[in-house]
Each structure stands twice: as structure tokens, then as C-alpha cells.
Amino acid sequence: MVNEFEKYVRTGRSSVFPGVKIGYRSYVNDSMIRSGTTIGRYCSIGRRCTLNAGRHPTDWLSTHPYFFDPEYNAANLPPWDRPQRLDIGSDVWIGDNVVILNGLTIGDGAVVGAGSIVTKDVPSYAIHAGAPARLLRYRFSPKIISELLELRWWDYEEAILVDIPWNDIGKSLQILRERINSGRYKIMPEHVAARPEQPFRMPL
Numbered sequence: 001m002v003n004e005f006e007k008y009v010r011t012g013r014s015s016v017f018p019g020v021k022i023g024y025r026s027y028v029n030d031s032m033i034r035s036g037t038t039i040g041r042y043c044s045i046g047r048r049c050t051l052n053a054g055r056h057p058t059d060w061l062s063t064h065p066y067f068f069d070p071e072y073n074a075a076n077l078p079p080w081d082r083p084q085r086l087d088i089g090s091d092v093w094i095g096d097n098v099v100i101l102n103g104l105t106i107g108d109g110a111v112v113g114a115g116s117i118v119t120k121d122v123p124s125y126a127i128h129a130g131a132p133a134r135l136l137r138y139r140f141s142p143k144i145i146s147e148l149l150e151l152r153w154w155d156y157e158e159a160i161l162v163d164i165p166w167n168d169i170g171k172s173l174q175i176l177r178e179r180i181n182s183g184r185y186k187i188m189p190e191h192v193a194a195r196p197e198q199p200f201r202m203p204l
């Protein structure tokens with residue numbers, strides 16, 4: 001399993017397990033990202049976060065991995081069927097000290113407040129916070145959100161973003177729409193560079 005990072009990805013002093021994919025310009029500060037995590041483009045991820053936190057069986061005789069992890073297979077049972085993925089969209093902001101359990105989807109444009117424990121999917125452009133994380137509000141009106149999800153500005157080559165008035169959502173959308181409709185801007189293809197597997201065994 002290799003990691004796949006697009007251009008200008010920064011992972012700082014994070015522990016990035018093998019099998020993690022991170023999109024263009026996204027950064028993660030000093031956090032832990034477990035195998036099976038996909039992060040879109042232009043995401044900001046804070047410090048001391050655990051992304052894709054594993055689950056242990058709570059209704060077995062023991063919760064210890066010795067009994068459910070195929071690596072040990074001590075119980076001689078079929079491997080415990082557990083989700084091992086986390087899908088994070090593009091333009092997602094995750095604050096400091098956040099734990100996101102595995103098997104979840106964090107939609108495009110979502111925000112997760114500092115110190116949250118995320119146990120359920122976060123819809124696109126929703127702001128969730130708390131332990132367990134709950135909806136505080138949406139960033140924009142349903143009309144604007146559906147337009148953003150249709151335009152998907154992060155899919156395009158960065159030239160489409162030049163001189164966009166970021167702090168004015170109405171004007172930003174209008175200009176993006178015109179530029180996309182002009183056909184002059186290309187989709188930015190995935191340009192992942194595979195990085196070698198990191199030489200540590202997955203802690204349990």
C-alpha cells in the first residue's frame with residue numbers, strides 16, 4: 001500500500017499510515033491519519049486530530065485486537081468485518097483535537113469544530129461541532145450550496161481562481177460560472193505521486 005499525494009500537499013509532523021490519498025493543496029498539521037482515508041483538495045486539517053479512528057468489537061468476549069485482528073488470528077475466526085475508510089471531500093476545514101471515526105463521509109465544504117468527536121456523516125457545507133458532533137448550521141443557503149456542488153471549482157486548474165473575490169460568495173459564484181461556461185478552463189487531472197510505504201507497523 002502506498003500513499004498518493006497531489007501537488008503542494010503538506011502533512012507536517014503527522015503520522016500518515018500507508019494507503020492514504022490527499023488532494024491538491026490540502027494540509028494536515030501534526031495529526032494521525034489511518035489507512036483507507038481519502039482527503040480532497042484545498043482541505044485544512046488542524047493539530048492533534050485522529051482521522052479514521054478504528055473500532056473494536058464491543059460485544060465480543062474481549063475488545064482486544066488479539067482476538068479480532070487477522071494479523072494475530074488468535075481466535076481462529078473469520079476477520080471481524082469493520083469499516084476501514086474515511087472519505088473527506090474538498091474545501092473541508094477540520095479544527096484542532098478532532099476525532100473522526102471510521103466508515104464516515106465528510107462532505108465537500110464541511111467544517112468540523114475544534115474538539116469534536118464525529119460519529120456520523122457530515123453533509124456538504126454543514127458546520128458540525130461537539131462531542132458527539134451535531135449540526136450548528138450550514139455555511140450557505142441551500143441554493144448556493146447546490147450551485148457550489150454543481151460547479152465543483154476545486155476540480156479545475158488553478159487558473160480559474162485568479163482574482164476571484166473570495167469574500168463575496170455571490171460574485172465568486174457568478175465569475176466561476178462564467179469561466180466554466182466559457183470552456184476555457186480545464187479540469188485539473190489527478191496528478192498523484194506515489195510515496196513509499198512508511199516503515200512502521202500499524203499501532204493498534
Ligand SMILES: CC(C)(COP(=O)(O)OP(=O)(O)OC[C@H]1O[C@@H](n2cnc3c(N)ncnc32)[C@H](O)[C@@H]1OP(=O)(O)O)[C@@H](O)C(=O)NCCC(=O)NCCS
Nearest residue numbers: 046047094095096111112113114115116127129130136137
Ligand atoms: C465551529 C466553529 C468554526 C464556529 O462555527 P460557527 O457556526 O461560527 O459557530 P458560533 O461561534 O456561532 O457558535 C454557535 C454555537 O456553537 C458552539 N460552538 C462553537 N464551536 C464549538 C465547538 N468547537 N464545539 C462545541 N460547540 C461549539 C458555540 O458555543 C455556540 O453555542 P451557543 O449557540 O449555545 O451559544 C469554531 O468554533 C471552531 O471550532 N473553529 C475551529 C478552530 C480551530 O481549531 N482552529 C485551529 C485549526 S485551523
